Amino acid sequence: MLKILATRLKQGHRTVEYPRKNSELTERFRGRPLLYPTKCQDACRSCVDACPVDAIAKNPLTIDLGKCLLCANCMEACPSGAIAFSSEYERAARTREGLMVTGTDSMHPAPLDKDMRKLLGRSLKLRQVSAAGCNICEGELVATGNIEFDIGRLGIQFVASPRHADGILVTGPVSTNMEYALRQTYEATPAPKIVIACGSCAISGGPFAGSREVRGIPKDIPIDLFIPGCPPHPLTLLDAIHRLIGGRKSG
Ligand code: SF4
Secondary structure (H helix, E strand, O other), X not given: OHHHHHHXXXXXXXXXXXXXXXXXXXXXXXXXXXXXXXXXXOOOOHXXXXXXXXXXXXXXXXXXXXXXXXXXXXXHHOOOOOEEEOOOOOEOEOOOHHHEEOOOOOEOOOOOOHHHHHHHOOOEEEEEEEOOOOOHHHHHHHHHOOOOOOHHHHOEEEOOOHHHOOEEEEEOOOEHHHHHHHHHHHHHOOOOOEEEEEHHHHHHOHHHOOOOOEOOOOOOOOOOEEEOOOOOOHHHHXXXXXXXXXXXXXX
């Protein structure tokens, strides 16, 4: 026992300082895209041709973050340095249009309205629906609960039953079989409820888009928060959900 305590003392405090301080991520991390349209050559289509998911368009130069896998093929293919990726993990939007990147603006989702925040009381219980993805988003969601990120300290928890939840968080492109399960879970969640689409699959189908089995989140289920990425980093998830409940207002 004493040995364990001594080891813990030696290890010190491991939880990231978010939201008091932004965490530094490694150079390899690809955060929000940065587009410089003035550097883009009109006739060049290298980036469009390099994109595996049709997420990039020209005139004006635009990346649809709802589709983007953050593979950086476009950056490598661009001969004029018009595309880069920041190391910022803050990257989410309240609307689908908010995921269309055309420049270098930051992407901080607005909080829920005052009544909803009052009802939630700065805490949020979510039921996660894994709707036929590859499970990498689930891996990052599990990581948000570990000692390093500790999402619970921000009042955000994942619960077993939709009956106990304030909303649902959906991952995966939603296959034909999972559409029914998603709808049942949504209907079992008491109103008013929020819906979060997590990862490019839940937002656009991601690399599975175009498959006859992919249904997507049904149009009649309104989405309150879009968290793009393939997968989103635990800090991206933490920051986006925390901002949604009004926990972080600064830029
Ligand atoms: S980083 Fe995104 S936009 Fe660029 S090539 Fe990869 S998927 Fe396409």
